[in-house]
Amino acid sequence: MYWKKLSPKKINDKLFGALANNINYRSNNILGVPGTYLDAEEFYDDAPFLKDAPFLSTLIANPNHIGCHTMGGESESIFGGTQAVERELIALIGEQMFRADENSIDGYVAPGGTEANIQAMWIYRNLYRKEYKATRDEILMIYSEDSHYSMPKGANILDIEQAIVPVDKKDRTWDLDALNTILDEAKANGKKYFIVICNCATTMYGSVDDIDSITTILDEKELNYKLHIDGAFGGYIYPFTNKESRYQFQNDKISSITIDGHKMLQSPYGTGIFLIRKGLMQYAKTEEANYVQGKDYTICGSRSGANAISVWMIMMIHGSEGWTYKMDTLIHRTDDICERLDALNIPYFRNPYINIVTIDANFISPELATKHMLVADKYEGERSWYKIVVMPHVKRGLIDRFFVDLEAEIERTK
Numbered sequence: 481m482y483w484k485k486l487s488p489k490k491i492n493d494k495l496f497g498a499l500a501n502n503i504n505y506r507s508n509n510i511l512g513v514p515g516t517y518l519d520a521e522e523f524y525d526d527a528p529f530l531k532d533a534p535f536l537s538t539l540i541a542n543p544n545h546i547g548c549h550t551m552g553g554e555s556e557s558i559f560g561g562t563q564a565v566e567r568e569l570i571a572l573i574g575e576q577m578f579r580a581d582e583n584s585i586d587g588y589v590a591p592g593g594t595e596a597n598i599q600a601m602w603i604y605r606n607l608y609r610k611e612y613k614a615t616r617d618e619i620l621m622i623y624s625e626d627s628h629y630s631m632p633k634g635a636n637i638l639d640i641e642q643a644i645v646p647v648d649k650k651d652r653t654w655d656l657d658a659l660n661t662i663l664d665e666a667k668a669n670g671k672k673y674f675i676v677i678c679n680c681a682t683t684m685y686g687s688v689d690d691i692d693s694i695t696t697i698l699d700e701k702e703l704n705y706k707l708h709i710d711g712a713f714g715g716y717i718y719p720f721t722n723k724e725s726r727y728q729f730q731n732d733k734i735s736s737i738t739i740d741g742h743k744m745l746q747s748p749y750g751t752g753i754f755l756i757r758k759g760l761m762q763y764a765k766t767e768e769a770n771y772v773q774g775k776d777y778t779i780c781g782s783r784s785g786a787n788a789i790s791v792w793m794i795m796m797i798h799g800s801e802g803w804t805y806k807m808d809t810l811i812h813r814t815d816d817i818c819e820r821l822d823a824l825n826i827p828y829f830r831n832p833y834i835n836i837v838t839i840d841a842n843f844i845s846p847e848l849a850t851k852h853m854l855v856a857d858k859y860e861g862e863r864s865w866y867k868i869v870v871m872p873h874v875k876r877g878l879i880d881r882f883f884v885d886l887e888a889e890i891e892r893t894k
């Protein structure tokens with residue numbers, strides 16, 4: 481994995497060049513498009529600082545990246561300059577972070593991880609319908625009980641049946657006996673086509689599903705399945721902290737991956753990223769999107785080109801080495817939390833490559849959790865876990881203050 485760090489000047493030059501390659505609502509003849517620049521009373525485009533601020537300038541110019549621009553066909557010609565940056569971004573993430581072969585990945589910058597996950601389910605459901613004439617009763621979606629709520633949400637929207645695999649309550653791994661039973665029963669009940677989702681990593685525990693043990697079972701049973709990876713949380717950290725990651729496109733079992741910029745990458749909300757092997761995006765084509773040049777392949781439709789720019793900028797200002805260093809720093813801070821919990825004999829779950837520590841709720845008072853804004857596994861009924869997510873703002877001083885309070889609480893209850 482390697483991409484070179486760029487200087488701020490190089491980044492600005494490239495992005496202002498891209499903007500100049502878009503057709504501009506201010507200076508070109510654009511009569512038929514129901515879009516325009518941001519309100520000029522509030523967001524005036526001659527503010528002096530804008531000449532050094534390509535992201536803000538792109539926000540104000542307001543390019544609409546509707547559609548998918550990696551597929552080689554036609555795209556909205558007005559915004560060709562910034563679409564090219566998005567194309568470069570998808571190739572960069574697919575090929576460098578997730579080791580795809582050159583030109584083998586399609587994708588787009590989605591509103592978030594939720595849409596990217598549902599986009600995958602939508603594509604695979606349509607593929608089974610179109611290529612195999614699958615009926616509703618023949619398709620089953622499978623994921624673990626620790627998965628994000630976008631899975632049941634997507635199954636509900638798309639009317640896909642689902643089976644939820646229980647996990648071991650200590651190490652959060654899939655219960656493979658239960659998976660076997662679910663698959664055998666599903667087959668007996670006429671299920672023929674499977675949409676399987678693995679996590680890298682789960683929202684509450686930061687657990688990373690053991691993808692090989694799961695695909696081995698699916699393969700042994702000779703199932704027709706598509707495997708999507710929910711890397712909304714772990715996508716920007718795991719490939720950098722675990723050099724042996726199986727969550728990559730050289731693993732031919734994987735068809736698509738979700739990652740979120742607006743978590744660890746610190747890009748603005750609206751930067752979920754959807755990556756999929758070429759040849760599959762077409763199953764999400766809306767033929768009726770007649771007014772869109774190149775048609776639409778996404779759930780959301782209109783989306784801001786500025787978001788794609790922001791993700792590209794952040795990746796370029798750090799370079800792969802800078803980003804690896806930054807993610808290692810989060811891991812070291814997380815290690816430190818775990819060592820301190822060990823010293824206090826407090827049980828927790830943690831994947832060593834992920835920056836989440838999930839602490840047994842029996843050892844944390846609700847007052848302490850509220851004071852330090854730990855997040856609970858649930859807010860209705862009894863809580864079992866509280867998590868600390870070591871985001872970039874969680875610095876050593878903040879961690880120290882939590883432990884001062886935790887140790888004082890332990891002293892008081894002795």
Ligand SMILES: Cc1ncc(COP(=O)(O)O)c(C=O)c1O
Binds near residue numbers: 591593597710712
């Ligand atoms: C594992 C996982 N998947 C999906 C999502 C959904 O992401 P978004 O809120 O960007 O839609 C989240 C958000 O926390 C997540 O942690």
